[in-house]
Amino acid sequence: MNGLSLSELCCLFCCPPCPSRIADKLAFLPPEPTYTFVEDEGSKYSISLSERAEWQYTEREKESVEGFYTRTSRGNRIACLFVRCSATARFTILFSHGNAVDLGQMSSFYLGLGSRINCNIFSYDYSGYGVSGGKPSEKNLYADIDAAWHALRTRYGISPENIILYGQSIGTVPTVDLAARYEVGAVVLHSPLMSGMRVAFPKTKRTWFFDAFTSIDKVPKVTSPVLVIHGTEDEVINFSHGLAIYERCPRAVEPLWVEGAGHNDVELYNQYLERLKQFVSVELIN
Numbered sequence: 171m172n173g174l175s176l177s178e179l180c181c182l183f184c185c186p187p188c189p190s191r192i193a194d195k196l197a198f199l200p201p202e203p204t205y206t207f208v209e210d211e212g213s214k215y216s217i218s219l220s221e222r223a224e225w226q227y228t229e230r231e232k233e234s235v236e237g238f239y240t241r242t243s244r245g246n247r248i249a250c251l252f253v254r255c256s257a258t259a260r261f262t263i264l265f266s267h268g269n270a271v272d273l274g275q276m277s278s279f280y281l282g283l284g285s286r287i288n289c290n291i292f293s294y295d296y297s298g299y300g301v302s303g304g305k306p307s308e309k310n311l312y313a314d315i316d317a318a319w320h321a322l323r324t325r326y327g328i329s330p331e332n333i334i335l336y337g338q339s340i341g342t343v344p345t346v347d348l349a350a351r352y353e354v355g356a357v358v359l360h361s362p363l364m365s366g367m368r369v370a371f372p373k374t375k376r377t378w379f380f381d382a383f384t385s386i387d388k389v390p391k392v393t394s395p396v397l398v399i400h401g402t403e404d405e406v407i408n409f410s411h412g413l414a415i416y417e418r419c420p421r422a423v424e425p426l427w428v429e430g431a432g433h434n435d436v437e438l439y440n441q442y443l444e445r446l447k448q449f450v451s452v453e454l455i456n
Contacts, residue, residue, distance in 0.1 A: 187351040197271055198306035200299040205274030207237045207249065208302055214222055214238060217251065217363075223274035225391045235277060245299040246304030249273060250321055253291040257285025261355055261450060264342030265293040265335045266315060266438040268434075272300035277438075287446050289334065290297060290324075308343075314444050315344035319352070334450070335394075337362070339407065339433070342415075343383045350391040356394045356454055358446070361433055362415045363407045372408060389418045396422050397449050399442070401431030407449040423453060 204223040207215035215237035219225045225232065235256045239247050249427025251273045263284070267276050275296050280291040297304030297315050304310055322328055334356045342362035349357045366382035367374045377384050389396075396419040400412025409427070416425050424443040428436050436442055 172263070174334060187260045198296075198298070200276070201270060201272055203274065203300050204272055205277070205300060207239075215243070217277065219274050223263075224276065226278040231281065234281065237263075237273075238321075238325070239318050240294075242304075242310070242317040244297075244304070244313040245309055246302065246310060246313070248294055248297060248302040248304075248314055248317060249300050250292070250294045250318055251277065252292075252326065253277070253284055257289050258288045258290045259284070259288055260386060261262075261332055261334050261454070262290045262292055262322065262326070262328050262436055263336045263358075263415070264314065265291055266317060266337040268339040268341060274300065274310040276322075284444055287450050290449060292318070292322050294321075303374075311340075312347050315348050318346055334358060336360065339363075340383075340404075343385055344394065346385040346388050346446050348389040349394055349396075349452045354394045354433075356449070357392060357394050358399065358449075359396060361401065361404060361407050361414060362398065362412055362438065364411045364414050365406045368411065369407060386414060386418060389415055390420060392419060392421070394421060395454070396447070397426070398422060399436060399445070400425070401428045401433065401436050403430055404433045407435035423449065 187347060192433045204220045207216045208218050210216050210352040217235050238250050240250055241247050265280065273293060275294065284291040294314060295302040296306050297310040298306040309429050329335050330352060333354045335345045335349050335354055336358040342359045345357065345359065362385060363369050363383060364386035365377060365384045367378055377387055398412050398416040402409050416422050426441060428439050428441060431439055
């Protein structure tokens with residue numbers, strides 16, 4: 171019966187978990203903030219990084235990183251970061267990061283990634299992460315990316331066709347939600363999950379009314395080209411999630427299944443950058 175044992179079904183129907191408890195099981199794990207914003211002028215901020223952020227570039231290169239705050243529809247003030255990686259970039263990536271990092275820890279990765287694939291990077295910290303206010307929750311995830319999307323559009327004047335939505339792990343959840351509502355240049359789903367219940371109970375075959383993070387039901391509404399990336403040995407979100415998401419995407423392009431990669435090391439494989447370069451510089455241009 172839907173892949174669940176009798177005892178599990180009894181538990182679900184007698185005391186079904188609420189979405190917030192499923193979210194807790196997936197674990198929002200905001201680290202101690204690794205950065206602060208230092209006001210420069212007006213609403214612009216420079217970023218000050220702690221040693222734990224492990225900045226890999228020079229102080230001068232840090233000048234390409236601009237921070238600011240925006241407010242969500244749920245009233246939280248969230249931190250945003252615009253990383254100018256290339257003067258010739260056609261695309262800007264709106265990057266939604268994983269669940270155990272903040273903008274400080276991701277800043278070096280953003281500069282390196284954008285420089286290598288000729289894209290600028292725009293990112294934000296979820297409510298309760300870094301110097302963003304509020305607490306992490308599923309509802310806040312959706313409000314956070316909405317606020318980031320509108321800030322990117324209005325503050326920098328970037329049109330939807332020049333925006334690539336990139337979500338990694340838990341970041342694929344708000345990414346799919348936004349992509350199901352707006353057509354953009356492209357979407358990248360890196361280690362996506364089908365839903366919270368399907369992660370917590372891998373034999374789950376349907377979406378229950380109390381499920382959370384139900385990307386599997388939203389992804390058929392995504393009308394933009396979608397690149398799915400997943401490690402075949404992912405120990406956190408099973409490879410089957412990436413495969414199922416790929417199969418439900420109306421405009422999926424050739425996916426990247428990284429043989430032997432786990433949840434946190436896909437970026438270390440050469441084919442990761444090669445596939446992204448091909449996607450951004452060739453497939454989206456032609």
